[in-house]
Amino acid sequence: MEEETKKIIQESLDALYEKKEFLPDLTDGVRTQAFNSLSAIISTPNNIHKSFLRVPREDGTIERIPAYRVQHNDSLGPYKGGIRFYEGVNEEEVVNLAFLMTLKNALHQVPFGGGKGGIVINPRNYSEKELNIVSRKYVRYFADVIGPDKDIPAPDMGSGEREMDWMMAEYKKIHHGKPYLGSFTGKSVVNGGSLGRREATGKGVYFTFRYMIHDYVLAHKEQLENSINPFSKTALAHAERPLKMAVQGFGNVGSVAALEAYHCRSLNNQVIAVSDRNVTLFNEDGLDIPSLVAFTSSNRGDLPKDEAELDKSGIQAEIRGRDELLTLPVDVLFLAALEDQIHQGNMEHIQAKIIVEGANAPTTRVADEYLDNQGVIIIPDILANAGGVIVSYLEWLQGRETQYHEESEVFRLLLEKMQETMDTILPQYFGDPYPLRENCFIHAVQRLSTVLHKQGKLY
Numbered sequence: 001m002e003e004e005t006k007k008i009i010q011e012s013l014d015a016l017y018e019k020k021e022f023l024p025d026l027t028d029g030v031r032t033q034a035f036n037s038l039s040a041i042i043s044t045p046n047n048i049h050k051s052f053l054r055v056p057r058e059d060g061t062i063e064r065i066p067a068y069r070v071q072h073n074d075s076l077g078p079y080k081g082g083i084r085f086y087e088g089v090n091e092e093e094v095v096n097l098a099f100l101m102t103l104k105n106a107l108h109q110v111p112f113g114g115g116k117g118g119i120v121i122n123p124r125n126y127s128e129k130e131l132n133i134v135s136r137k138y139v140r141y142f143a144d145v146i147g148p149d150k151d152i153p154a155p156d157m158g159s160g161e162r163e164m165d166w167m168m169a170e171y172k173k174i175h176h177g178k179p180y181l182g183s184f185t186g187k188s189v190v191n192g193g194s195l196g197r198r199e200a201t202g203k204g205v206y207f208t209f210r211y212m213i214h215d216y217v218l219a220h221k222e223q224l225e226n227s228i229n230p231f232s233k234t235a236l237a238h239a240e241r242p243l244k245m246a247v248q249g250f251g252n253v254g255s256v257a258a259l260e261a262y263h264c265r266s267l268n269n270q271v272i273a274v275s276d277r278n279v280t281l282f283n284e285d286g287l288d289i290p291s292l293v294a295f296t297s298s299n300r301g302d303l304p305k306d307e308a309e310l311d312k313s314g315i316q317a318e319i320r321g322r323d324e325l326l327t328l329p330v331d332v333l334f335l336a337a338l339e340d341q342i343h344q345g346n347m348e349h350i351q352a353k354i355i356v357e358g359a360n361a362p363t364t365r366v367a368d369e370y371l372d373n374q375g376v377i378i379i380p381d382i383l384a385n386a387g388g389v390i391v392s393y394l395e396w397l398q399g400r401e402t403q404y405h406e407e408s409e410v411f412r413l414l415l416e417k418m419q420e421t422m423d424t425i426l427p428q429y430f431g432d433p434y435p436l437r438e439n440c441f442i443h444a445v446q447r448l449s450t451v452l453h454k455q456g457k458l459y
């Protein structure tokens with residue numbers, strides 16, 4: 001696990017150690033020992049599974065592709081987390097992401113633990129037939145450690161419902177006659193998926209921003225006006241006026257968050273820039289997001305990347321350098337692409353006063369601290385991007401009962417859950433000087449630690 005992640009865990013545990021009302025029956029040496037146990041348990045995963053998937057390519061060559069399944073902690077329920085199809089994925093990254101899943105589920109009270117998978121490929125370089133083999137081999141190699149009550153994968157970067165459908169089919173074949181619908185989430189609806197799963201993360205990301213900066217702030221205006229917390233000032237300054245927004249990444253998460261912002265007319269917000277792996281598109285008067293979504297869906301997911309494609313799309317925009325988006329003069333920046341996007345090298349040029357983390361870990365720790373000190377509100381991944389896992393949980397439940405909700409019901413349950421979490425976190429956040437990420441981590445570690453204590457694991 002990365003040193004930075006270990007530091008965050010230790011800081012949360014240190015804060016809880018001082019809180020005498022937390023696990024009050026643990027005192028003196030026993031308390032110290034229990035916290036040492038907590039630190040050891042949380043900062044290491046339970047299992048790291050690694051395999052090399054043997055895949056015959058269509059050109060006759062054979063590849064052995066590294067693949068991981070990391071199971072961080074299952075004290076709160078079966079391991080749960082996506083499988084990333086990405087050429088840059090490595091063991092340490094998967095471990096960190098699995099840890100983040102444990103805390104995310106703890107924070108939102110989803111009865112799952114934390115896991116994550118990774119396959120080291122660039123899916124764009126593989127044919128559909130080859131990807132099918134890769135997906136099935138992944139299941140075959142990890143068949144004994146995954147399953148509806150053990151470890152439930154889902155899509156992540158580079159994978160989607162097509163891969164989950166293939167994977168579930170392979171799981172069903174291997175575990176013939178056993179329950180299989182809950183073995184993977186993020187499946188297509190005809191194959192046992194939940195309505196609304198595809199949009200869940202992006203919807204949740206936008207909702208978190210809207211509820212926190214608009215609904216919550218207006219409902220607690222007086223409390224925030226009297227608060228000495230610098231973040232309260234930032235929130236109040238942005239609650240009642242139209243905001244300019246930029247969205248980095250226009251995939252599953254970013255495109256839906258952008259669409260939500262576009263349709264949220266009641267707030268008069270404008271999405272003036274979006275970017276993907278190739279370009280930034282900019283329009284000071286607001287981009288036509290529905291047309292961009294329509295274009296990307298017929299262009300292998302990519303935004304128009306040159307003047308010819310832009311003309312073809314009929315969209316009014318300027319093409320700018322991919323990373324220019326991050327430093328544009330906007331109020332709100334949604335990060336929905338990759339990790340480590342705001343770092344020491346660009347943090348001083350960030351103009352947004354609110355950053356919403358749709359991607360996992362898009363802000364480095366140094367940049368995080370720097371921006372916190374500037375009073376910038378960073379709505380962290382653990383809070384903002386949990387929509388996917390919440391609806392995955394609903395999919396898993398629906399699969400158990402083979403009773404499916406209407407889409408509107410799925411969204412109602414999703415937003416209700418996210419609001420519940422925020423109603424627990426925000427009063428404290430606006431009342432004390434700690435950044436939101438720290439607040440969320442402390443809450444999540446507190447829940448996990450309580451369960452570990454009750455399960456008699458802190459010896």
Ligand code: NAD
Nearest residue numbers: 157158201249250251252253276277336337358359360388
């Ligand atoms: P995706 O593959 O659908 O989309 C990724 C987007 O980012 C694409 O538009 C791609 O072109 C763009 N991109 C890649 N490199 C970029 C760069 N350097 N600059 C700008 N854009 C770039 O992936 P996704 O499912 O939307 O996931 C995005 C992030 O959100 C990932 O970090 C993922 O782990 C996280 N996340 C996803 C979900 C989910 O349900 N999909 C849930 C939680 C977290």
